[in-house]
Amino acid sequence: MKTGVGIGHLRAEVKARGFVPTESLRRELRRELRRYAAQFPNLEGGLRVRLFRVAAGPAAAGSGCLVHASLGPAGRAVISSGIDAVPERAMREAFARLSLATLAALRPAGGAARSPAAALRSKRR
Numbered sequence: 001m002k003t004g005v006g007i008g009h010l011r012a013e014v015k016a017r018g019f020v021p022t023e024s025l026r027r028e029l030r031r032e033l034r035r036y037a038a039q040f041p042n043l044e045g046g047l048r049v050r051l052f053r054v055a056a057g058p059a060a061a062g063s064g065c066l067v068h069a070s071l072g073p074a075g076r077a078v079i080s081s082g083i084d085a086v087p088e089r090a091m092r093e094a095f096a097r098l099s100l101a102t103l104a105a106l107r108p109a110g111g112a113a114r115s116p117a118a119a120l121r122s123k124r125r
Contacts, residue, residue, distance in 0.1 A: 010037045012047040019053055021087075028088045032095040036069075039099055040106075045070035045077075051091070054083055063087035065094040071105055078105050 012033055021029070029049065036047070048068040066081045078101040082093025 009041070010043065010045070010047060012049055014049045014051070016051040017053070019051075021051060025051070025087050025091070028091055032091060036095060036099060036102075040102060043069075043102070044072040051087065063090045065091040067094045067098045069098060069102060071102065076105060078102050 010033065014029065033047070037043075046069075050064075050066040050068075052064045052066075054062045054064045062083055062085045064081060064083045065087070066079065068077060068079045070077050078098060080094050080097035080101055082090040082095075082097065084090040084093060
């Protein structure tokens with residue numbers, strides 16, 4: 001299944017491999033897309049969402065979600081993923097990681113991303 005979804009200013013391309021997403025999974029996807037769009041209202045880019053099945057052993061099966069976000073015309077991007085037995089949880093995990101990665105990527109160089117140890121070293125110089 002391949003589909004395009006527009007949420008506010010963001011466009012998302014969604015592909016599911018190996019299964020057809022249920023209505024509850026589609027609802028959860030729209031919820032996560034709205035949350036991400038609200039968190040980053042000035043983001044100029046798009047999202048690619050990949051949903052897939054994972055087989056980890058003879059009886060173990062789960063679902064995975066990979067999300068790729070373009071962060072605008074400069075060509076920067078962030079990618080995150082989540083794997084869980086429940087597809088909705090895998091998607092929530094991937095989008096939570098995506099939000100953190102996007103925050104880190106958009107933070108100015110030398111901003112609050114520095115560790116306390118790095119800040120101490122720079123003060124000693």
